[in-house]
Amino acid sequence: MAHDPLLPSGPAALLQRAIETLRARLLPLAVEKPDHDAALAALRALAIAQAELASDPAIVGRELAEIEALLGRTFEGDAGAARRTLAQAIRARSLPSDGPTDVRLRDYLLKATANRLRLTNPKYMTRRKRRAESSY
Amino acid sequence: MLPRGSVKALSDFVRAAAQAERAEIAVERALPGDAVRAHYLMTADISGGSLAGRHALVLRGQAEDRTLASAEEFAVRQAAFGAGLTTPEPLWLEPNGDVLDKPFMVLRHATGTADAAELQRDLPVEEGDRLAYRLGQELALLHRIGIEGAPAEIAFLARPEADWAQRRAAEWRAALDGIATPQPCFEWAINWFADHAPAIEYFALCHRDLRLGNVVAEGERLAGILDLDEAGWSDPMEDLGWFCARGARRGLPEREAGGIGSREALYDGYKDAAGRDVDDRRVRFWEIAAAIRQGIAALQRAARPAGDAEQGLGAMLTGLQSIEAEYDLLLEIEHFMAEAT
Numbered sequence: 001m002a003h004d005p006l007l008p009s010g011p012a013a014l015l016q017r018a019i020e021t022l023r024a025r026l027l028p029l030a031v032e033k034p035d036h037d038a039a040l041a042a043l044r045a046l047a048i049a050q051a052e053l054a055s056d057p058a059i060v061g062r063e064l065a066e067i068e069a070l071l072g073r074t075f076e077g078d079a080g081a082a083r084r085t086l087a088q089a090i091r092a093r094s095l096p097s098d099g100p101t102d103v104r105l106r107d108y109l110l111k112a113t114a115n116r117l118r119l120t121n122p123k124y125m126t127r128r129k130r131r132a133e134s135s136y
Numbered sequence: 137m138l139p140r141g142s143v144k145a146l147s148d149f150v151r152a153a154a155q156a157e158r159a160e161i162a163v164e165r166a167l168p169g170d171a172v173r174a175h176y177l178m179t180a181d182i183s184g185g186s187l188a189g190r191h192a193l194v195l196r197g198q199a200e201d202r203t204l205a206s207a208e209e210f211a212v213r214q215a216a217f218g219a220g221l222t223t224p225e226p227l228w229l230e231p232n233g234d235v236l237d238k239p240f241m242v243l244r245h246a247t248g249t250a251d252a253a254e255l256q257r258d259l260p261v262e263e264g265d266r267l268a269y270r271l272g273q274e275l276a277l278l279h280r281i282g283i284e285g286a287p288a289e290i291a292f293l294a295r296p297e298a299d300w301a302q303r304r305a306a307e308w309r310a311a312l313d314g315i316a317t318p319q320p321c322f323e324w325a326i327n328w329f330a331d332h333a334p335a336i337e338y339f340a341l342c343h344r345d346l347r348l349g350n351v352v353a354e355g356e357r358l359a360g361i362l363d364l365d366e367a368g369w370s371d372p373m374e375d376l377g378w379f380c381a382r383g384a385r386r387g388l389p390e391r392e393a394g395g396i397g398s399r400e401a402l403y404d405g406y407k408d409a410a411g412r413d414v415d416d417r418r419v420r421f422w423e424i425a426a427a428i429r430q431g432i433a434a435l436q437r438a439a440r441p442a443g444d445a446e447q448g449l450g451a452m453l454t455g456l457q458s459i460e461a462e463y464d465l466l467l468e469i470e471h472f473m474a475e476a477t
Contacts, residue, residue, distance in 0.1 A: 038446055038449075041446075041449055041450060041453055042449060044453060045449055045452065045453060048456065080318075083317075083318045083320060084318040086318070086320045087318035087319055087320040087323045088318075090320055090323040090324050090327065091309060091323045091326075091327075093327065105324070106324075106466065106470070109320060109321045109324060109462075109466055110463075110466045112320075112321075113321055113459060113462045113463050113466060114463065116459045117459050117460065117463050120456045120459055120460075121456075121459070121460060124460055124463065125463065127389070128389075128463075128467070
């Protein structure tokens with residue numbers, strides 16, 4: 001059940017201010033490499049938590065609908081159960097092995113992965129697209 | 137650092153192993169980059185015997201979560217060193233845990249840096265290519281050790297079965313069973329691996345974890361290849377694929393050979409030393425396999441209990457890197473299949 005945030009700007013904005021403050025005041029003091037690496041890791045973790053808090057809740061619903069269409073059944077809003085059942089079906093190779101299902105499954109996997117990657121490492125996809133590697 | 141009593145026990149061990157009159161060990165520092173085992177740089181002053189003199193040595197303890205135990209890795213290192221691989225000479229093994237609390241080996245120290253970020257930062261493109269070329273040569277040298285006629289000391293290495301790909305897929309699936317969250321993308325990629333694995337005509341001794349971090353170099357000069365505790369019989373192209381895999385390139389993905397040099401330089405070095413061409417398509421297959429292996433390893437690391445908050449944070453962030461491996465898998469499998477049509 002959703003509740004009113006403690007602050008009008010919400011928890012993601014609170015985290016953003018914390019990140020900015022730590023970056024400005026604490027990071028410059030972490031001179032030794034282990035300290036600097038640890039501080040960067042903590043800042044990155046805060047940024048990921050912030051992105052997850054701010055993510056569009058409708059995405060989960062869309063992913064659930066795609067899994068339900070692939071498996072031909074409903075999961076009553078339980079996205080975790082849907083992902084688990086999909087993983088089991090893939091392992092058991094029980095999904096129809098026709099071309100359209102294969103394409104829909106791959107599209108779902110790519111979209112779901114991209115949605116999560118946008119939260120954890122948004123630069124990763126753009127770097128991959130921009131850089132000239134030999135084939136990919 | 138080692139307690140004082142352990143240093144004395146270590147000195148006694150070295151004296152006996154070196155058949156010396158006297159040996160005195162001074163532990164200089166813990167070596168970075170390996171949190172799961174004792175790993176120290178030390179100086180040995182040895183009197184008498186064939187190794188009389190001062191030596192920079194490395195004590196390498198046993199880690200619990202690796203494919204090979206200390207005694208097995210030591211044997212592989214001996215075989216590889218004997219075949220001419222540029223790797224620190226393995227000197228002595230203590231296999232029983234009688235001297236310290238766990239088994240360990242003693243190696244010569246390779247002078248240079250194993251800091252991947254430092255190597256990437258300091259190597260201009262041309263020098264990086266020359267180091268990649270050297271590493272290609274080194275892999276070709278290692279791969280001359282074939283499963284047929286292998287040295288007796290590594291006869292313990294498990295011989296691959298005809299259904300090796302299905303077995304590897306089964307191992308990965310078992311690993312996923314230990315992860316709390318469902319992983320449909322890895323399940324899909326494992327099926328793809330099992331369906332597309334090539335037949336292997338020649339099983340060679342493979343490093344199976346060659347990447348920056350396991351290479352010691354001074355500029356473009358290769359000082360040593362480290363850490364053979366994942367070694368085993370496999371397709372020689374697996375080592376090239378592992379080294380070229382996107383997850384191994386760290387911050388320099390455009391340097392396709394390990395984030396340090398060009399793919400062409402690595403291939404050229406391999407070809408010149410092996411006398412045969414590199415099978416690029418097969419290397420690409422193994423890059424996909426590497427992403428599966430790296431992604432599952434990241435999930436496993438996140439699932440293991442952490443020692444303290446900082447280690448726990450590191451493990452969580454490593455676990456999230458599995459999403460990057462998923463993304464790589466999906467794009468690279470698509471590309472691999474498109475190339476086939």
